[in-house]
Amino acid sequence: MTITEISFARAPMGANSVLMHGFKIAFAEAGGEELGRDFSKNLSDESSFQVVYSGSRVTAADNGQGRICFALDTPYEYSGGNLLIDMSYSSIEGSMYVWSWNPDGFRFLTANGVNSSEGMVSPLVPVVVITGE
Secondary structure, eight states: OOEEEEEEEEEEEEOOOEEEEEEEEEEEEEESSOOOOOOGGBBBGGGGOEEEEEEEEEEEEOSSSEEEEOOOOOOOOESSSSSEEEOSSSESSSEEEEEEEOOSOOOOOOOOOOOBBBEESSSSEEEEEEEEO
């Protein structure tokens, strides 16, 4: 499948849009079923993330249907398996919330800053819609 868009189910709290500086989304193949705190050890075969969307100033906004959508700058060739989605920004203006769900195991990892090498694992995962051909 060629992934062309990623979107998130927006929860009805916070602002309808936020401005993110230094925003990027990158994809990679996961090295296992669960995430660990060390970011680099979550990748398969020491592969690196492929940046699929970036912008120095990006407005993330509800599309009027309860979704926050990002049409990818670079489509991603997904061959199956567990997909890592890395989202980062240097600063943000505003607060927006997305729906999440609780699968088995730790499948979401957050960090305290863009230069962190480790983070906190969580069982709560944002609801993500991946679109492609």
